[in-house]
Amino acid sequence: MDRLAQRRNELQNEEKQLDSVKAKVNFGMLRGEELSMDYESNKLQFDLIRRISFGYLKDLKEKKKHFYSFKTGLEDRLQDLEAKERQFEESVKEFKLREKSLILSEKQLKITVKICKCPALLVLDVMSGTYPSHSREETVEFNVAGEWKKKMRVAVENSLEVLGLLHLLAVHELAPTFDGD
Structure with missing residues (x-):
């Protein structure tokens, strides 16, 4: 019996070891x-992050493309504006040259009118050459004076022009036929 008890103890120990191994295996x-579930969860998260990253990357590429398109448009507009600015500056220079030329012409005209013995005839000769030939009818002087008066209403600042018209009216005795306006 001892042997049997010993064998039973051995079997019980082996059974305990087997239960321990089963528990460890379980x-x-x-x-x-x-771990498999963690792996699957991590894999799903990775796939989701990858899809989101690709979406952001695609959006970023589209925004980059739009940015470069916008940048190119701005550069084109800048070049256009620079060209227009150069044209404007050239026009300003041209206007300044014309202004200087007109100032010189005005000074020369003042000197010529002062030197001339009959400034009214000088003005009449100058003005009659600027009108078409069909105005040379019986009263050329009257027509010239009428045109001159119309143009003078637009720019009355020039006192020489007013003085010239008055000389024209006085020399050709046209003053009574004109209005007081």
């Missing part, structure tokens, strides 16, 4: 399933 299987 724990390992549970841990393996848990």
